[in-house]
Amino acid sequence: MSSRKGRKDAARVVREQLAQERRRKRTLWVSVAAVFVLVIAGFTGWAVFSEQRSDEFTPPPGADDTGTGIVFGSGPVTIDLYEDYLCPACKQFQEVSGETIDQLADEGKARVVFHPVAYLNRFSTTEYSTRASAATGCASAGGKFREFSEALFVQQPPENGAQLSNDQLIDIGAAAGLDRDTFGTCVRDGTYLSWTEHVTEQASRSEITGTPTILVNGEQVNNWSPESIRAAVEAAG
Known part of the structure; x- marks a missing residue:
């Protein structure tokens, strides 16, 4: 009798263990499914947020x-300039070839699209790249983009600091x-901050990895000399 009872007890224990294992597996799969749903929802939410963020901007x-850029000139060849107002190499480019770019636009040989990106905020304690770029939107609204842009490079502050305040930008x-x-x-209200974000985000999506970057009809020009830029425009035209 005791042997039969022992076998029954053992079988009952095995059944309970199997039932517990089935419940554990069901709980595990439910948890995995829930996590999967949350991950998918997270990715979907981020995609929607990113898409909305890139669309919600006011262009000047x-x-x-x-x-994605301010246009001047209406020639048959397009020059795309990607520059950051905190970028020392961009200042050098403007000093060497900025006048040539302006001449090509004024001569009707080129349509210039200036993309004021904000890549170098990491070298600023006040997000100067973003603020300077947004301020150029205000300058474009006032019909003085080129004049203000040139002045920003002439008075470019050094990296790693607070750089120019909004009041100083207004003075310029x-x-x-x-x-x-x-x-x-316009500057104080940050009217074109969302536009700057859009310009920068779209430049990054276009694989513009550094500044200055110069494209002539979509082809990058690595030699920044006035002669090379003129030659590239003439060849593209």
Whole structure:
């Protein structure tokens, strides 16, 4: 009798263990499924957020159809310039070839699209790259983009610091011929901060990895000399 009872007890224990194992597996699969759903939802949410973020911007007057740059000139060849106002190499490029770029636009040989990206905020305690870029949107709205942009490079502050304040940017704009009140309000309100984010994000998606980057009809020009840029424009035209 005791032997039979022992076998029954052992069988009952085995059944309980099997039932526990089935419950454990069901709980595990439910947890895995829940995590999977959350991961998918997270990726979906990030994709939606990124798409909305890149779409929610106000382009300034003078921007191209994509809202990624300020246009001047209307020639048959397109020059895309990607520059950061905190970039020392960009200042050097402007000193060497900026006048040539302006001449090509003024001569009707090139349509210049200037993309003021904000790549170098890591070298600023005040996100100067972003603020300077946004301020150029205000300058474009006031019809003085080129004058203000040139002045920013002339008065470029060093990396690793606070750089120029908004009040100093406004002073530079006023000296470039912009209405102090209108331009100042635009800068202080951050009217074109979302536009700067869009310009920078789209440049990154286009695999623009450094500044300055110069494209002539989509082809990168690695030699920044005036002669090389003119030759590239003439060859593309």
